Amino acid sequence: MEIQPLLNYIKKEIDLTPDEEALLTQKVIFRTYLKNQFIIQQGDVCKFQCFVISGCTKTFYADDDGQEHIMMFSIEDWWASDMGSFITQTAADFNVQCLEKTQVAMFDYHDMETLCKEIPKLERFFRIIIQRGFVSLQKRLIRNFSLPAKERYLYFRNQYPKIEQRIPQYMLASYLGITKEFLSKIKSQILLEQ
Incomplete structure (x- = not known):
């Protein structure tokens, strides 16, 4: 190696x-x-x-x-x-x-x-x-306490674009502290806004 x-x-x-x-x-x-x-x-x-x-x-x-x-x-x-x-x-x-x-x-x-x-x-x-x-x-803890789920997701997607495509959505939802169903709703909402 x-x-x-x-x-x-x-x-x-x-x-x-x-x-x-x-x-x-x-x-x-x-x-x-x-x-x-x-x-x-x-x-x-x-x-x-x-x-x-x-x-x-x-x-x-x-x-x-x-x-x-x-x-x-x-x-x-x-x-x-x-x-x-x-x-x-x-x-x-x-x-x-x-x-x-x-x-x-x-x-x-x-x-x-x-x-x-x-x-x-x-x-x-x-x-x-x-x-x-x-x-x-520390910054992640502040985001989890202060930002709504949609903003936490957008931060993750922008900050770590190489990770999102490599992990299952239910794991991303767990990381964000939300359900996979709620993550799906957030993603659908973002698509509609574009």
Whole structure:
């Protein structure tokens, strides 16, 4: 599997020397998951932070009734894991499941700790991506509290056009916090307005 997409992503924030790239390459694990396979399941400890090279995943919480509450989707050049579980090495609150055949570059928890000690600027890199993820989550919460469903859908469609065409509508509805029937009504209304 090709490490270049990961290196290109990292180089947007920090410069690595050839020796640092070689060390990083030694610590990365590549894995291919089939459609519907889980990268992590609720209750298990998240051992890996995953960078999506190709494919699509959903991160969700399943409640006691088996209802899925989708928190996010991850496609190429995005990260997928249960960050709380990974950082604390405790039981995961979320599932990460592949919606397509998905190839990932994985960092083992202990290897990531070693890499950050041996390449200190990687610690800065991971801090930046965690901060961005946190800000994104905060903004999503504000949108969910303040915007009507139609506006949330339009935001998603405009912000993530590559995702909508790759996921079933019932999953998008779950992400938006509405029923699939209501999402269909919203989409019909938008078509009539055009």
